[in-house]
Amino acid sequence: MVKRGWVGAVLAVVGLLVAGCTSDEPSGGGGSLPDGAALVRDAATVTKGIRSAHFALKVNGSVSAIPVQNAEGDLTREGGPSGAAKGTVKLTLLGQLIEGEFVLVDDSLYIKGPTGGFQKYPASLSSNIYDPSAILDPDKGIANVLAKIQNPRTDAKESVDGVSAYKVSGKVTKDVASALVPGVNSDVDISVWLREDNKQPVKASVKLPGGEGQTATVDLTLSDVDKPVTITAP
Template sequence: MYGCMKTQLTPTSRPQRRPGKRSRSLLAATVGAAAVVALAAGCASDDDDDNTGTTTAAASVPSMIETSRAEQPTVSAEDTSALVEQSAQTTRLMQSAHIELKVDDQVRGLPVRSVKGDLTSNPAPAAQGEGTFRINNEDVDVTFIVADGQLFTQNDGSTEYKSLGEASKIYDPAIILDRERGLANLIANVKAPESEGTETINGVEAQKVSGTVDAQVLDPIFPTQGEGKFSGNLPVTLYIDAKAPYNLVKLTITVDSGEINLTTSEWQKEVSISAP
């Protein structure tokens, strides 16, 4: 109940004369008051320790609002860590977006080569658009829908969708907006972020930030296997809108064989996706 109580009272020396009833009452009251003071001091000390242990970058990040992207606080573009942290929070609260994903032909091990379409997380994760997926060991151009966790595809020349089963067993673009495993988690886990000035992406002035990210953080969004499986820390570049709420405009992941580029736009637009 009293998790912050660390201070112990030091017993007082035994008085030479046994106190009377009135003296005992006063003594009990005094000790009780001392205990309250000690408890308050202990809690204050704990708070001071927590503040001391906070890094300068983390301390500069304003309090973040969990419920509304529109009310996110303003951060300084010069505070790179705060900028990245706020972009992660903004992305975590994102419910829809348009994306374009392009994977260099030389980058192997991924079940997807390209995606262009819309994503939503409300009322449930879903995606639709066009892309090139690796299906039965072949790169296939399809129109796709992901709904209820299932992947439906329509090949060129076809007028009907067919179900390929669980999207996660092939590729699920809807995972990009997942709060815990998606793009927000990737941004939040960028190590040693450094500012590299600004660059205009799709008409948006963006802060360019470089860093690295562990391959395990990338895996839910960019699952790899075989000889092309990602490992270790990989270089990443974030392009974050210079204005609040600091949407991530573009992400570039660099591997030995090439790049993966993911751009986002049309944030929070109305998107309605259902199974065919």
């Protein structure tokens, strides 16, 4: 359960980008802000062409389907039919804090826990929980989420880690969200931050039902988009 749970959760949640940032304009925006529908349409088109990215993920609150606390790693559409991924993760499982590393390449999954070296498993071990190719898949991944945001509205222009971006908010149906985040059983609120210059997604914020009736958020940043990523078996 440890091996299947943390790898699947890490790779799954990446597909729905998440965030917080520093505002340069009032959150209500103004007449000079571009149309939200046009922004997400352009962003979806641009995102279909992304070949690699670095991600940093943080879950705020408790989500039963997502035991991860934080994770960081690289994704690429190269390295096998399902692409490749590598990273580190910290999660709570059965009341215990667990840290580990994973490498997914050439249809094989390598897992390294708190002790010992990497162990090799078939990639299907991860895809039973989530298909990692969905993250950058142009048809069901991030690009699809952007294209399917309902009633998108531009809230503001903000600075995200020094990058000028437009914040666009809306809703995503459970069918679209569940393709990337296992356990989603209702529509979710989402905000995305799109670069002003090329409309690539920089950050986003997804609200999910949390434990004890509380709302949880998943925060993630994308960086180093399309920079060369080489992932090899350990």
